[in-house]
Ligand SMILES: Nc1nc2c(ncn2[C@@H]2O[C@H](COP(=O)(O)OP(=O)(O)OP(=O)(O)O)[C@@H](O)[C@H]2O)c(=O)[nH]1
């Protein structure tokens with residue numbers, strides 16, 4: 001799928017104030033600093049559509065981007081970041097879970113995990129929560145440029161083995177690098193297929 005246009009629509013912390021139209025949307029979620037905003041910029045060919053930072057906690061709101069005038073990408077704040085105060089951390093978590101529970105337009109989520117790390121409890125817990133709530137998601141392994149090809153395969157195999165302890169199947173997954181533009185076509189083709197199947 002070719003990206004012909006990508007525009008920022010709005011930011012907010014309240015799912016009821018998200019765009020009212022019924023365009024299908026795809027949400028990026030994962031720990032702070034995992035590379036959600038960078039991945040959105042990579043797949044849309046825009047350097048700074050979504051704001052990125054080396055410091056965790058950059059994205060703090062639900063951000064909607066309109067793609068090709070026909071679907072939305074949603075950039076979400078990271079979870080599991082301890083530096084924000086306890087009370088604001090809770091607020092993030094509530095509006096994230098409210099977003100996934102209430103947003104009818106959300107057709108598929110992407111849970112991002114850093115390919116270098118072993119499965120982290122917070123990610124496994126978040127995916128379990130998505131499963132319990134029947135929210136469809138794929139896994140996106142990020143920062144694959146940091147590993148050699150064989151190490152990529154090993155890390156994904158290890159991750160799958162841990163997932164299979166609690167899941168019947170390994171969820172659909174993508175291997176990506178925003179700095180190397182890896183995984184872009186696979187991700188865009190997947191979104192394209194889901195969009196087509198909804199019509
Ligand atoms: N090497 C490498 N670095 C990356 C990649 N993607 C993101 N980064 C870096 O990781 C850091 C965090 O990236 P962001 O895209 O802001 O991460 P985020 O998940 O949106 O973070 P929050 O908004 O804070 O939750 C930045 O320093 C990026 O340059 C990648 O594919 N490869």
Ligand SMILES: [Mg+2]
Nearest residue numbers: 036037058059
């Ligand atoms: Mg971000």
